[in-house]
Amino acid sequence: MNAVTIRHVLNTIAEMFPDARCELNHRNPFELTIAVLLSAQCTDETVNKVTATLFDKYRTPQDYLNVPLEELENDIRRIGLFRNKAANIQKLCRLVIDKHNGEIPRKHEELTELPGVGRKTANVVVSNAFDEPAIAVDTHVERVSKRLGIAKADDSVLEVEKKLMRKVPRDEWTITHHRLIFFGRYHCKAQNPKCDVCPILEHCKEGKSRMKAALKKRSTTK
DNA sequence: AACTCGGGGCA
DNA sequence: TGCCCAGAGTT
Structure with missing residues (x-):
């Protein structure tokens, strides 16, 4: 897909989802980091229900360390993978206090050193908090990029990220990330994508x- | 590259 | 019921 076509495709997606943005509830980098960590393999809607209380x-990293692990597990029990996540949160808070003076670090390498924070989570944090x-490549961004032909089917997540960064202007990386996620979640879905009404088909x-x-299936079954 | 964690959402 | 999901860590 050439540069002009990609530009047109991304513009069309932008028109489809003018309000695309991070939907996680948070008030600061620390809360955002916790929210993104919790969001692995479950929807933001579910995360927001839990983080609301x-x-x-x-409120602080120390607060998470002041309770037994079992209590924190119970507080996030409605989220999938909650045992891993609870343990990671306490280790993360310990590390943030000991090595980063109680603040979420701004550098990507420091973020990925935190337990439970991988490349995707770190990208979401630096782009939305700092x-x-x-461009954080999640399942939506990966699937959409490969379907459209922006990336190849057998590209790794990192390769997809590199190609997107190369093909999208730097100052549009973050908004493009959100638009591709909305496009993937609500339109170019994993199952039953809306190809029949897709403006970029x-x-x-x-x-x-x-x-x-x-079409072939319909004609043979008739 | 494949496997595991895991409750929630959806068909 | 069964299948998949805004991932990360381990083998």
Whole structure:
């Protein structure tokens, strides 16, 4: 896909989701980091239900260390992978207090040293809390990029990120990340993507083949 | 590269 | 019921 086509595709997606943004509830970098860590493999909606009360009880890194692990587990029990996440949160808080003076670090390398914080989480934190341009590649961004042909099907997550960064102006990385996520979550879904009403179908290799397959199936079953 | 963690959402 | 999901860590 050439540069002009990518520009057109991204502009169209931008028109489809003009309000795309981070949907996690948070008031500061620390709360955002906790929220993103909790969001692995579950929706932001679920995370927000939990953090709505969680962030009243736990306001500082020390607050998370002042309770037994079992209590923290119980407080986030409605979220998947809660045992891993609870343990990671306490280790993370210990590290933030001991090595970073109680503040979430701003540097990407320091963020990924925190337990439970990988490349994707770190990118979300630097872009949403510290205004540093980043494209966090989650399942939505990866799937959409590969379907559209911006990345290849067998590209690693890191390769997808590199290609997006190369093909999108730096000052649009963060907003593009959010737009691709909305596009993937509400339109170009993993199951039953809305190819039949997709405004960029003509630029989508997988979408066109999907439509062709659907058409063939309809004619044979008739 | 494959596996595990895991409750919630959705068909 | 069964399947997948705004991932990260380990093997």
